[in-house]
Amino acid sequence: MSLSALCEHRPVGIVGLGLIGGSLGLDLQAAGLEVHALVHREATAVRARERGLANRIGTDPGLLEACGLVVLALPLDRLLDPDPRLLDALPATAVLTDVGSVKGTLLSCWRERLAGAGRGDQASRFVPGHPMAGTASSGVEAGEAGLFRGRPWLATPDPDTAPEAIALVRALAETVGAHWFLCAPVLHDRAAALISHLPVLAGAALLAVADRAGDDPETAALARFMASSGFADTTRVGGGNPELGLLMARTNRPALLQALAAYRSEIETLERLVSAEAWPALSERLQQAQTQRPAFLRCDPAAAARLDDSFDDAL
Amino acid sequence: MSLSALCEHRPVGIVGLGLIGGSLGLDLQAAGLEVHALVHREATAVRARERGLANRIGTDPGLLEACGLVVLALPLDRLLDPDPRLLDALPATAVLTDVGSVKGTLLSCWRERLAGAGRGDQASRFVPGHPMAGTASSGVEAGEAGLFRGRPWLATPDPDTAPEAIALVRALAETVGAHWFLCAPVLHDRAAALISHLPVLAGAALLAVADRAGDDPETAALARFMASSGFADTTRVGGGNPELGLLMARTNRPALLQALAAYRSEIETLERLVSAEAWPALSERLQQAQTQRPAFLRCDPAAAARLDDSFDDAL
Numbered sequence: 001m002s003l004s005a006l007c008e009h010r011p012v013g014i015v016g017l018g019l020i021g022g023s024l025g026l027d028l029q030a031a032g033l034e035v036h037a038l039v040h041r042e043a044t045a046v047r048a049r050e051r052g053l054a055n056r057i058g059t060d061p062g063l064l065e066a067c068g069l070v071v072l073a074l075p076l077d078r079l080l081d082p083d084p085r086l087l088d089a090l091p092a093t094a095v096l097t098d099v100g101s102v103k104g105t106l107l108s109c110w111r112e113r114l115a116g117a118g119r120g121d122q123a124s125r126f127v128p129g130h131p132m133a134g135t136a137s138s139g140v141e142a143g144e145a146g147l148f149r150g151r152p153w154l155a156t157p158d159p160d161t162a163p164e165a166i167a168l169v170r171a172l173a174e175t176v177g178a179h180w181f182l183c184a185p186v187l188h189d190r191a192a193a194l195i196s197h198l199p200v201l202a203g204a205a206l207l208a209v210a211d212r213a214g215d216d217p218e219t220a221a222l223a224r225f226m227a228s229s230g231f232a233d234t235t236r237v238g239g240g241n242p243e244l245g246l247l248m249a250r251t252n253r254p255a256l257l258q259a260l261a262a263y264r265s266e267i268e269t270l271e272r273l274v275s276a277e278a279w280p281a282l283s284e285r286l287q288q289a290q291t292q293r294p295a296f297l298r299c300d301p302a303a304a305a306r307l308d309d310s311f312d313d314a315l
Numbered sequence: 316m317s318l319s320a321l322c323e324h325r326p327v328g329i330v331g332l333g334l335i336g337g338s339l340g341l342d343l344q345a346a347g348l349e350v351h352a353l354v355h356r357e358a359t360a361v362r363a364r365e366r367g368l369a370n371r372i373g374t375d376p377g378l379l380e381a382c383g384l385v386v387l388a389l390p391l392d393r394l395l396d397p398d399p400r401l402l403d404a405l406p407a408t409a410v411l412t413d414v415g416s417v418k419g420t421l422l423s424c425w426r427e428r429l430a431g432a433g434r435g436d437q438a439s440r441f442v443p444g445h446p447m448a449g450t451a452s453s454g455v456e457a458g459e460a461g462l463f464r465g466r467p468w469l470a471t472p473d474p475d476t477a478p479e480a481i482a483l484v485r486a487l488a489e490t491v492g493a494h495w496f497l498c499a500p501v502l503h504d505r506a507a508a509l510i511s512h513l514p515v516l517a518g519a520a521l522l523a524v525a526d527r528a529g530d531d532p533e534t535a536a537l538a539r540f541m542a543s544s545g546f547a548d549t550t551r552v553g554g555g556n557p558e559l560g561l562l563m564a565r566t567n568r569p570a571l572l573q574a575l576a577a578y579r580s581e582i583e584t585l586e587r588l589v590s591a592e593a594w595p596a597l598s599e600r601l602q603q604a605q606t607q608r609p610a611f612l613r614c615d616p617a618a619a620a621r622l623d624d625s626f627d628d629a630l
Contacts, residue, residue, distance in 0.1 A: 132541065132543065134543065152540065152541075154541070181540075183533075183537055187533055187534055187537055188537065188541075190528070190529070190531070190534045190537075190538075191528070191534050191537035191538040191540075191541050192541060194524060194525040194528060194534070194538045195525055195538045195541055195542040195543075195545075195546040196541070196543075196545060196546065198521065198524070198525075199521055199545060199546055199549040199550075200601075201582070201585045201589075202517055202520075202521055202549065202582070203549055203604070204585070204600060204601055204603075204604035205517075205578060205581040205582050205585060206513065206514055206517055206578070207603075207604040207607045207608055207611070208581050208600065208603065208604060208607070209509060209513070209574060209577045209578050209581055210509040210510055210513075210607075210611065211603075211607040211610075212577070213505070213506070213509060214505070214573060214577065216505070218502055219502055219505045219506050219509070222498055222502055222503065222505075222506035223505075223506040223509045223510045223611070224610045224611050225467065225496075225506075226447065226467075226469070226503075226506050226507065226510055226511070227510040227611035227612070228447065228449065228510075228511075229449075230510075230511060230514060230551070230552040231510040231511065231514055231611055232611065232612055233548040233549070233551050233552070234514040234517065234518055234548070234549055234550075234551070234552060234553075235514075235604075235608055235611070236545070236548045236549070237545040237548070237549060238549075238604050238608075239604045239605050239607065239608030240605065241605070242598060242601035242602045242604070242605050243598075245601045246594060246597060246598045246601055249589050249594075249597060250592075250594060253589060253592070256589055257586065257589055257590055258529060259524060260582065260585065260586040260589060261586065262524045262527070262529065263520060263521070263524050263582060264579065264582050264583060264586060266520040266523050266524055267516070267517070267520050267575065267578060267579045267582060268579060270516050270519070270520060270575065271572065271575040271576065271579060274516075274564050274568060274571055274572055274575060275572055277565075277568070279561060279564075279565060282561060282564060283557060283558075283561045285519060285523065286515075286519055286557035286560045286561055287557045288519075288522075288523065288526075289518070289519035289522040289523060289550075289553050289554045289557070290554050290555065290556070290557050292522045292523070292525075292526040292554065293522055293550055293553075293554030295526075295539045296522070296525065296538070296539050296542035296546055296547065296550070297542070297547055
């Protein structure tokens, strides 16, 4: 069934018209859907209307009234601390989904908020999502047509999530050309800790150590001078937005702590090997790293198939 | 005085016509110098002649006979274990310089080899160098005109190095448009450990931890699937050439051990902060990382000036 039919021909609501929300608005309109978008500031609404990011755009939460599906396309901090007026404005019968990069905390947060707002039954229609498409851009200028085409769209429902709600969000993802995958929230967050949140701290630690340079200002000056593209790449996310790094640590703390413990242990091992001049063992580890990396550089269809299996098991 | 005059109008020799040697050959010929290049394999010589990388190119070490300056533009492993036939072929009166990325070990290695070959007096004319220009390319196709223009060319002589030899290598660097800087070998190697060798191990450790994923195959599969450009960038050098990583660890072991100890301690601190939910302190560290990074992204003239000062002190 088409997304429109699954929505019973009601509009799709989008809260937030940044990179994800704006791109979604463009693609959904192109697919013939009516899109109503709620933004925070009037200036954003004006520009979003100029860019045609949705059919109706404004700052009045009443805009969402008729929507059968609402996509919460907000930054993670606002998803985790939603405006009570937004909660009030969500149609009680709508399916809800989000786009946040941490899922376990978010699912419990929204279940709690919805229950607290006397919408306990809507909690089963909240489908946590993570469309994995990004560019370096953000804000109202960032949205672009075709952003999701061929990209993965992970969803992390749990056994309490209503199957019809999952089917509706899947139709949304597939309408914009994304590949739909399911996994358990805890798995998502463990994987995110390893490939996203730990690298932030690993890179930040590299910067701290190079900047301090054993408290020797001459070495520090020379290190800054000699640093080339290798150091720049290795520290890019570590030297990125500190608010986002902090938020990921706060909201994915247990998984991040596991990842940090494993990382500390691995660094200790490398230190021991260098100290003991255990060159064959160090060589083997460096060779393994070279062998391991390519699998992290592209979406592997075989891995994706295993994900679907693992989710079936988890349910 | 010009490079040619400093060489007493003798040819410049280049050993190896990869990225650095080939680029140097092109630029030196363009500056009107006679360049003789020694390569390892005849097939390389044929292609290098086609590309015009030097005036005379061959596999016979006798080619270097008349040279007043010889640039050893070989990979680090071959610089650290030079072919005895190459040593024999170096003109006894020539100034020697190299392009290796580790300097302390290399300087002692060459002093030892030269002394062992009965060329003790030539040891003072060996000027360790590190032209900091690179592209992703290597081999006989990689050399390009103008590679060194505006780039730093570090040299790491010590008080036993002859000032005339330093002046000659400086003229070489400036002839190809590089900025000339001096620093003590131990400083160079400490800085290289921080910005080049430690990031290799830090990235390799990230790959190991993400690949293992707490021995959970589902998390590992999902991590590979979810990894995006942030993980790719952070692990680029860690998943690079394992022979090079091993060689850097072997030849810069004391500085790398210091860097690893500081890094382990920093990771322990971050782990403690996350564990204790010490969010303001973690936030401060992430903000520092963001503030620190830009200084590592460009050659800072003020830092360079301080380098020259620090070298004067060191001498």
